[in-house]
Amino acid sequence: MATVELDSINKVYDNGFHAIHDLDLEIQDKEFLVLVGPSGCGKSTALRMIAGLESITGGEMKIGEKVVNDVEPKDRDIAMVFQNYALYPHMSVYDNIGFALKLAKVPKEEIDQRVRKAAEILELTANLDRKPGQLSGGQRQRVAMGRAIVRQPAAFLMDEPLSNLDAKLRVQMRAEIAALQRELGVTTVYVTHDQIEAMTMGDRVAVLKDGYLQQVDTPQNLYDRPANVFVAAFIGSPSMNLFEATLSIDGDAGSIRLGSLTVPLSASSLQQRPSLRNYDGKKIVLGIRPEDYEDAEFDKDGHPTIQAKVTLLEALGSEIMVHFGIDAPTVDSGDPDAVDETGGGANAVGRFNPRSRVKPGEMATIAISTENLHFFDFGTRRAIG
Numbered sequence: 001m002a003t004v005e006l007d008s009i010n011k012v013y014d015n016g017f018h019a020i021h022d023l024d025l026e027i028q029d030k031e032f033l034v035l036v037g038p039s040g041c042g043k044s045t046a047l048r049m050i051a052g053l054e055s056i057t058g059g060e061m062k063i064g065e066k067v068v069n070d071v072e073p074k075d076r077d078i079a080m081v082f083q084n085y086a087l088y089p090h091m092s093v094y095d096n097i098g099f100a101l102k103l104a105k106v107p108k109e110e111i112d113q114r115v116r117k118a119a120e121i122l123e124l125t126a127n128l129d130r131k132p133g134q135l136s137g138g139q140r141q142r143v144a145m146g147r148a149i150v151r152q153p154a155a156f157l158m159d160e161p162l163s164n165l166d167a168k169l170r171v172q173m174r175a176e177i178a179a180l181q182r183e184l185g186v187t188t189v190y191v192t193h194d195q196i197e198a199m200t201m202g203d204r205v206a207v208l209k210d211g212y213l214q215q216v217d218t219p220q221n222l223y224d225r226p227a228n229v230f231v232a233a234f235i236g237s238p239s240m241n242l243f244e245a246t247l248s249i250d251g252d253a254g255s256i257r258l259g260s261l262t263v264p265l266s267a268s269s270l271q272q273r274p275s276l277r278n279y280d281g282k283k284i285v286l287g288i289r290p291e292d293y294e295d296a297e298f299d300k301d302g303h304p305t306i307q308a309k310v311t312l313l314e315a316l317g318s319e320i321m322v323h324f325g326i327d328a329p330t331v332d333s334g335d336p337d338a339v340d341e342t343g344g345g346a347n348a349v350g351r352f353n354p355r356s357r358v359k360p361g362e363m364a365t366i367a368i369s370t371e372n373l374h375f376f377d378f379g380t381r382r383a384i385g
């Protein structure tokens with residue numbers, strides 16, 4: 001059993017910079033938890049505190065029920081995989097994988113057994129005599145994993161282990177690492193800034209911003225029920241479209257004013273979020289995922305429609321990204337790394353059926369799946385529940 005518990009953990013660096021604020025996280029035994037967030041949000045700091053490579057300036061940290069605040073890294077029973085792999089260039093793959101065991105004075109025969117077993121799992125058996133310089137990026141990454149595996153630790157801590165690989169290899173390795181973690185059943189904390197990596201690998205994902213935990217949940221719940229505007233925009237690609245809008249509620253019905261457009265509020269939206277009633281006549285942030293827009297011609301469910309001018313198309317084969325203009329102010333998500341994904345002066349992007357015949361420069365009739373809209377308080381930017 002190895003749980004990792006962070007109870008109100010804080011990090012204030014020597015220069016006074018407060019990098020982590022009251023972080024509460026309970027990572028379950030065998031769980032794969034991903035820490036994700038934009039550059040500088042504090043994810044590496046949090047991981048390094050779990051590893052013992054960074055001091056904890058407030059709160060309590062437990063690994064496997066034992067308080068480890070003042071325990072040396074080597075005594076924490078964790079194995080860390082870094083983004084630069086930290087392999088010894090002059091040592092063979094065999095010696096790299098077995099190095100920690102040798103230091104721990106594990107008998108030679110047992111080292112041999114454990115190294116060969118790890119190599120077999122990672123398909124490195126044919127490369128055991130090579131030096132890291134003679135391996136591909138993916139193989140080096142596997143050696144780094146091998147070094148973690150042979151230790152049979154209570155927890156794996158991984159800091160952007162795939163960031164030095166090319167795009168294709170990343171996709172392959174992320175599937176391999178996720179499968180391996182499940183096979184070995186070792187509690188894992190994995191840091192990345194890549195939301196796709198987070199979503200595809202994690203049992204749960206913790207989203208950090210500016211040293212504050214925004215939300216921790218399963219990938220699907222983060223996507224379907226983001227707690228605030230930041231999470232809503234950070235998770236999903238292209239990002240959720242965010243607009244200033246005004247609600248108007250009338251009995252069991254209502255509408256959303258979006259610039260010069262009016263979109264009816266679905267009855268289910270009001271039923272699922274009773275507190276929307278408190279926002280009658282008020283400004284809110286309205287969120288629409290790209291897949292909740294569709295060329296009206298392909299909308300089988302007769303959703304409400306709007307008219308908008310198309311500016312740009314990106315045909316991806318299985319779908320077409322349609323950029324269009326909505327006459328309403330957009331809302332900034334607060335992600336410092338966010339790039340504007342809309343093109344041609346547009347402020348909205350929809351994921352349409354690839355057979356859509358909408359054209360740049362022309363008006364299009366666009367259906368909106370109003371039952372899937374997201375609503376946030378304009379002041380606090382939190383989801384209206």
Ligand code: ATP
Pocket residue numbers: 013014015017019037038039040041042043044045046193
């Ligand atoms: P990245 O994805 O860019 O690695 P991160 O989310 O892992 O970012 P951290 O490396 O944890 O971020 O850094 C969090 C914040 O703490 C940043 O603002 C960083 O500048 C600051 N920081 C990191 N190390 C120190 C240090 N030794 N002294 C002072 N501030 C630091």
